Amino acid sequence: MFPFASLLSLALASGALAQTYSATYLPSNVPKTTEEGQSGTNQCGTGSDQNSMCQNLYINSIDDFCLFAPPKPGADSTIGNTERIEVAWCIKPGYGTRLIPDGAITGAHFVQTPDYVQVTGVGDLTKLNIAESDVGQGGELDPHGADGNGNPIGGLVFSSAFGQLEQIHEWTNFMAADEFCIRACKDGPNAPALCQHIYDVMGCDWNMPGNYQPGxxxxxxxxxxxxxxxxxxxxxxxxxxxxxxxxxAPATSSCKPVSSIGNFAVTGTGSSAASVTGSSTASGASVTGTQRNSVSAAPSGSGTRSGTSSGTAAPTGAGSNGAASHLGGSAFGVMAAGVAVVFGAALVV
Incomplete structure (x- = not known):
């Protein structure tokens, strides 16, 4: 057996590598496109247009976040079929994106942690052009893809949740016709592990356990x-x-409920450390639910997603969207990385 001390040294050495990204942008200085073969644009202006091809996504708060979804409706508009060309749909106007129609999201839960921000929720996401057949696991978007150019190609994520507005280099977004989740990780050695992108047929519940309560x-x-x-x-x-x-699901606290979310405002209803119910913009119904924090074990090939899988190959790195990185130095991931190296397992990052 390989000595534990040597294993630890190898793991720590792997984590000591410097994390680098090929580019960092702000909306004010981003070029028109950031990847070859990009179908949309990163120069989006400040207007809102339901035909926009903007591929900049923002995740700031419960009333200010975006999701990636298909540019056109249709039976073939599953995430697996359209992952390379998704466009940004936002709650808040002013980003040059499409607006998420009022009532499309019937439950949403924003969580700020020291290392990432996350939104989990449910709704009728066929209003974001996702095919109604694309339920369950749906499909996954991330800044890597099979070729390092991202899904969607050239898709960028920005956030002011950690202070000033900045590009988020590690993120993951699962979309289905009835459910969504998105996580944006703060730059640092833990980011690649906390926003891992290789489990693309596992869906929201497995990748981002948390609150998916409707209403x-x-x-x-x-x-x-x-x-x-x-x-x-x-x-x-x-x-x-x-x-x-x-x-x-990780513990949450200091929860502040709001009555609804829409294109222009969120109305506060006080604060509570406990889960609460409220009215959605779709039906006005109050629905109680529970956190989803586990799924039954099943053969891992049972996901319903079709199309190019971002987990089938490691990103070859170096797309100008800045997603290229190395084995992260995560306190909880670095040992696993060392084990994988020692025993010849292919740890994809």
């Missing part, structure tokens, strides 16, 4: 969760015979 909207503080797919010193890889359960 309510809130903003919470939260603990940083465990990185998806990492269990102690072992790392699960999609396609293995047995799929482990999802991690438990």
């Amino acid at each position: 309510s909207f809130d903003s919470c503080q939260g603990d940083t969760g465990e990185p998806m797919g990492v269990y102690g010193t072992s790392t699960f890889h999609q396609g293995q015979a047995v799929t482990p359960p999802a991690h438990d």
Whole structure:
């Protein structure tokens, strides 16, 4: 057996590599496109247009976030089929994007942690052109893709959640016709592990366990969760015979409920440390629910997503959207990386 001390040294050495990104932009200085073959644009202006091809996404707060979704409706507009050409749909106007129609999102839950911000929720996302057949796991978008150019190609994410507005280099966004989740990770050694992109057929519940309660909207503080797919010193890889359960949903606190979200305002209804219910913009119904913090083990090839899988190949790096990175130095991921190296496992980052 490989000595533990040597294993630890190898893991720490892997984590000591410098994390680099090929470019960092702001909306004010971004070029028209940031990747070859990009179908949309990153120079989006400040207007709102339901035919916009803007591929800049923002995640700032419960009333100010965006999602990637298809540019056109149709039976073939599953995320797996359209992942390379998705466009940004936003709650708030002013970014040059399409607006999420009022009532499309019937439950949304924003969580700010020390290392990432996340929104989980449900709704009728066929209003964002997602095919009604694309339910369940849906499909995944991220800044890597199979070729390092991102899904969508050239898609950028910005956030002011950690202070001033900045580009987020590591992020992951799952979309289905009835459910969504998005996480944007603060730049740092933990970011690649906490915004891992290789579990693209596993869906929201497994990748981002949390609150998916319909009929309510809130903003919470939260603990940083465990990185998806990492269990102690072992790392699960999609396609293995047995799929482990999802991690438990991290604890949240200081939750502030709002009555609804829409294109122009969110109305506050007080604050509470407990889960609350509220009225959605779609039906006005108050619905109670529970956090989704685990899924049953199942063969890992059972996801419904079709199309190019971003987990089938490691990003070759170096797209100008700045997504290229190395084995991260995460306190909870670096040991797993060392184990994978020692025993010859291919740890994809």
